[in-house]
Amino acid sequence: MSIMDYNGGALIGMKGKDCVAIATDKRFGIQAQTVSLDFTKVFQINPHTYMGFPGLATDIFTVYEKIMFRKRLYELKENRKISPKALASLVSNLLYENRFSPFFVEPMIVALDEVTLEPYMCDMDLIGCVNKSDNFVVGGTSSSQLYGLCEALWEPDMEEDQLFETISQALVSACNRDAISGWGAKVYIIKKDKIIVRDIKTRMD
Amino acid sequence: MAMLSLCGLSDDTLFKSKCEVEENEAFETFQSDNTVNQMNLYSLPGNPVENMRMITARDTMGRPIELNFHHGTTTLGFLYQGGIVLAVDSRATGGQYIGSQCMKKIVEINDFMLGTLAGGAADCVYWDRVLSKQCRLHELRNKERISVTAASKIMSNMIYYYKGYGLSIGMMLAGYDKNGPSLFYIDNDGSRTPGKVFSVGSGSIYAFGVLDSGYKWDLTDEEAQKLGQRAIFHATHRDAYSGGIVRVYHITKDGWKHIKNEDCDEIYDRVKNEAK
Amino acid sequence: MDTIIDRGAPKARNFEPYASNGGSIVAISGKDFAIVASDTRLSEGYMIYTRKQSKLFQLSDKSVLGCTGCWCDTLSLTNIIQSQLKSYLYDHNTIMQPNSIAQLLSTLLYSRRFFPYYVYNVLAGLDSNGEGCLYSYDPVGHCEKVNYTAGGSSGVLMQPFLDSWLGNRTAENPVTEEEALSLVKDAFTAAGERDIYTGDEVVYNIIKKDGIKTGVVQLRKD
Numbered sequence: 050m051s052i053m054d055y056n057g058g059a060l061i062g063m064k065g066k067d068c069v070a071i072a073t074d075k076r077f078g079i080q081a082q083t084v085s086l087d088f089t090k091v092f093q094i095n096p097h098t099y100m101g102f103p104g105l106a107t108d109i110f111t112v113y114e115k116i117m118f119r120k121r122l123y124e125l126k127e128n129r130k131i132s133p134k135a136l137a138s139l140v141s142n143l144l145y146e147n148r149f150s151p152f153f154v155e156p157m158i159v160a161l162d163e164v165t166l167e168p169y170m171c172d173m174d175l176i177g178c179v180n181k182s183d184n185f186v187v188g189g190t191s192s193s194q195l196y197g198l199c200e201a202l203w204e205p206d207m208e209e210d211q212l213f214e215t216i217s218q219a220l221v222s223a224c225n226r227d228a229i230s231g232w233g234a235k236v237y238i239i240k241k242d243k244i245i246v247r248d249i250k251t252r253m254d
Numbered sequence: 255m256a257m258l259s260l261c262g263l264s265d266d267t268l269f270k271s272k273c274e275v276e277e278n279e280a281f282e283t284f285q286s287d288n289t290v291n292q293m294n295l296y297s298l299p300g301n302p303v304e305n306m307r308m309i310t311a312r313d314t315m316g317r318p319i320e321l322n323f324h325h326g327t328t329t330l331g332f333l334y335q336g337g338i339v340l341a342v343d344s345r346a347t348g349g350q351y352i353g354s355q356c357m358k359k360i361v362e363i364n365d366f367m368l369g370t371l372a373g374g375a376a377d378c379v380y381w382d383r384v385l386s387k388q389c390r391l392h393e394l395r396n397k398e399r400i401s402v403t404a405a406s407k408i409m410s411n412m413i414y415y416y417k418g419y420g421l422s423i424g425m426m427l428a429g430y431d432k433n434g435p436s437l438f439y440i441d442n443d444g445s446r447t448p449g450k451v452f453s454v455g456s457g458s459i460y461a462f463g464v465l466d467s468g469y470k471w472d473l474t475d476e477e478a479q480k481l482g483q484r485a486i487f488h489a490t491h492r493d494a495y496s497g498g499i500v501r502v503y504h505i506t507k508d509g510w511k512h513i514k515n516e517d518c519d520e521i522y523d524r525v526k527n528e529a530k
Numbered sequence: 531m532d533t534i535i536d537r538g539a540p541k542a543r544n545f546e547p548y549a550s551n552g553g554s555i556v557a558i559s560g561k562d563f564a565i566v567a568s569d570t571r572l573s574e575g576y577m578i579y580t581r582k583q584s585k586l587f588q589l590s591d592k593s594v595l596g597c598t599g600c601w602c603d604t605l606s607l608t609n610i611i612q613s614q615l616k617s618y619l620y621d622h623n624t625i626m627q628p629n630s631i632a633q634l635l636s637t638l639l640y641s642r643r644f645f646p647y648y649v650y651n652v653l654a655g656l657d658s659n660g661e662g663c664l665y666s667y668d669p670v671g672h673c674e675k676v677n678y679t680a681g682g683s684s685g686v687l688m689q690p691f692l693d694s695w696l697g698n699r700t701a702e703n704p705v706t707e708e709e710a711l712s713l714v715k716d717a718f719t720a721a722g723e724r725d726i727y728t729g730d731e732v733v734y735n736i737i738k739k740d741g742i743k744t745g746v747v748q749l750r751k752d
Contacts, residue, residue: 054350057350057494078494080494081456081493081494081495082492082493082494083491083492083493083494190350193686193687194686194687194689194690196687196724197684197686197687197688197689197690197691197717197720197721197724198687198690198691198694198720200687200719200720200721200723200724201691201716201717201719201720202691202694218694221694222690222691222693222694222697223690225352225355225690225693225697226351226352226686226689226690226693227350227351227352228326228345228347228350228351228352228494228495228497229350229494252497252518252519253491253518253519253522254343254345254490254491254496254497254498254518254519254522287641288637288638288640288641289614289634289637289638289641292637295640295641295642295643295644296641296642296643296644296645297643297644297645298644298645302644305644305645306644306645308544308545309545309546309547309548309645310548311544311546312544312546313546313548313549313550313600314546314548314549314574315549315550315574315575317550317575319548319550319648321646321648321669322668322669323668323669323670323672324668324672346672346674348668351686353668354674354676357674374670374672375668375672376636376639376640376643376668376670376671376672377643377670379636379672379673380636380637380640380643380671419643419644420644421643
């Protein structure tokens with residue numbers, strides 16, 4: 050078992066029409082043992098900027114704190130909110146600094162640009178290779194399942210409701226085929242005027 | 255052949271043709287051996303576990319082979335005043351991937367005997383099938399049903415023959431015979447233990463927690479069935495490799511009876527509402 | 531004279547009998563039909579050997595076996611099954627029913643428990659009542675009767691998709707032939723986008739009372 054699969058988890062980001070969504074499962078486990086049912090791996094960085102962290106739970110918090118530290122310094126220096134693109138570079142740099150003893154997380158950024166409100170989405174590997182995406186990003190132990198589902202279910206220019214349906218369906222179905230993801234899920238829909246957060250029910254076994 | 259020339263025998267001796275007959279017979283039965291004799295499995299020379307590790311280490315392109323056999327389980331069984339209750343989950347996993355959510359982990363060996371399976375799915379199902387054939391043969395030869403003790407001994411002997419070959423089996427054999435109800439635990443090390451309360455599989459530690467706290471000899475039938483179901487349900491909740499449907503069986507002097515199948519999802523909702 | 535040819539340290543050579551030749555199978559059964567489909571790409575590593583190799587093997591007029599994984603094992607296994615079926619036919623003067631073939635296949639796979647066939651099998655057929663039936667296997671012969679399944683290199687990608695469409699079906703709302711075929715196409719199209727071992731074409735067999743219908747759908751070729 051790879052260290053990336055130690056805690057389990059599934060994440061997706063998806064692009065819709067003038068909105069983006071990010072979804073996470075809630076399981077925190079130690080290999081086969083389910084420890085907590087309220088461990089969301091998604092964090093708000095700015096009002097319209099969210100990040101998801103699939104990977105090793107301990108590194109999730111470390112990396113998140115480090116990102117926030119650098120992001121705050123950036124914003125103090127520049128006196129403006131960080132753009133998702135700049136954030137991606139910032140995270141990428143941070144991860145690459147540890148090229149030979151990496152953090153075991155593969156962060157994804159799902160955001161609307163704070164100024165232009167352009168949707169932006171990317172994910173990266175654990176040493177910070179940014180992979181920008183125009184449709185969806187996936188991560189976690191059930192990424193194969195999620196890729197299959199997203200390829201089949203995703204379509205361009207989905208409205209908010211349809212986006213919610215699609216992302217939920219993808220996450221739930223993927224978790225049902227992965228032993229170490231699931232136990233509840235949370236979906237965030239990011240629109241220009243509001244953020245909608247919904248809990249969704251999944252199997253609890 | 256070397257033996258022949260060493261003995262100075264000519265090519266057309268009787269001895270040689272007998273050799274050839276044996277060789278041909280061996281060749282003919284080679285591919286279909288276990289369709290004729292189920293207890294005879296093909297294996298490479300050398301240590302079977304070491305061989306398995308070696309042949310699955312990498313493919314011709316140097317990538318590791320992913321031979322994901324189906325695995326995982328929580329099963330339990332206990333004896334009480336009203337007979338035996340068996341309860342199992344239904345998930346089969348290959349690595350972290352859930353191969354099936356509705357696998358049948360209780361095998362009906364005859365009308366009075368059930369086997370539960372944990373470990374390698376193919377190992378358990380195959381050997382249970384061989385066992386039920388042996389039990390039926392016993393019945394035909396001796397004009398009476400086989401006792402659970404005898405059946406469990408057959409099973410553990412068969413498994414013991416392949417000890418060290420890397421089989422993965424943890425089964426319970428439960429049934430009702432002329433000596434009353436009995437329950438055996440058998441595993442791939444060759445151990446065979448009679449007992450009152452067993453739980454086997456990756457989720458057994460969680461199941462035992464519930465089972466031990468609720469178990470007593472004087473349980474009513476309904477209480478016993480509920481306890482079995484609940485223990486499995488809680489195990490599926492905490493153990494990643496258990497889940498799906500909880501199946502409950504009950505064995506009395508009239509044979510086994512399938513009590514119910516209930517989806518873990520439904521049990522979860524019910525238990526949650528009960529707690530409120 | 532003093533030159534010593536450096537041949538390096540002695541190397542251990544392992545026995546590597548398996549190749550991963552890729553390929554995927556999807557199968558769905560319905561009330562009076564069973565559909566089984568495979569892609570036609572045969573590859574190894576980054577090399578494509580052929581774009582025209584179906585992984586479906588017709589065993590009788592009512593059953594088709596889909597078999598992927600190590601291609602040499604596939605060929606060897608399907609040959610053995612076909613010869614066993616012939617013996618059965620000559621011994622009993624009847625064609626073996628799919629449920630019996632299912633058990634035979636399980637036993638044959640298990641005979642190699644300690645040197646497994648590196649293959650994923652799906653057996654599709656029509657049972658004695660004329661209803662579609664499907665059996666899916668792991669490499670050592672654990673057999674399960676299912677209503678739909680996806681296996682092979684893209685099995686992980688396609689199975690949850692099939693779950694989301696077919697997981698909650700009841701007897702009142704059975705899957706139709708057209709729907710099944712379109713699901714098969716969608717599943718393969720999605721898998722072809724992300725799995726390099728699945729692509730080129732999908733060949734499908736629809737098994738019905740009056741025979742087996744074959745068709746081909748194009749996939750991406752890159």
